[in-house]
Ligand code: FES
């Protein structure tokens with residue numbers, strides 16, 4: 001089997017222009033997507049922008065967002081492509097929310113937005129102007145743990161702990177939604193949160209314990 005890299009990984013042959021970077025390509029196709037649909041398609045191989053225009057597209061579009069996180073008002077100037085997860089972790093100094101898959105598949109990044117659980121890795125921060133966000137850092141009341149945090153400790157519902165913030169935030173949502181009628185129901189409504197350590201039985205018990213104590 002050949003181990004050579006395909007040509008697209010190397011420099012272009014002499015005399016030929018450099019292809020657009022991945023970012024330029026995505027930004028450009030995103031920007032012209034409507035035109036492609038409306039106009040019935042672009043000519044094959046045509047790259048619609050000059051180098052200057054492509055540079056302008058590559059410059060990150062930015063916007064201002066104001067939102068309340070754990071009861072505290074924040075305003076930030078952000079790249080419009082910033083996820084809520086990155087905003088929390090990198091700009092607001094709240095690393096409790098974990099980045100697992102960064103693709104909506106593991107639930108490690110779960111937070112509450114206006115009381116509803118969301119995968120913050122898939123949520124564009126710029127769309128949350130005026131929203132109320134609760135992350136794991138906002139659950140405890142000073143030294144007083146949230147009942148579900150206490151239940152996780154009492155039930156020993158974690159091993160490495162990486163998934164735990166997302167599990168707890170999702171559990172809070174699950175309880176608020178009332179999806180706690182049985183182990184099966186809890187399991188079903190917590191199924192978006194993956195635990196590599198396999199603590200599912202104890203996680204379900206912790207959610208159930210908290211729901212019963214409500
Ligand atoms: S990090 Fe968001 S779902 Fe995995």
Ligand code: FES
Pocket residue numbers: 157158159160161162163164194195196197198199
């Ligand atoms: S406790 Fe390790 S991934 Fe859940």
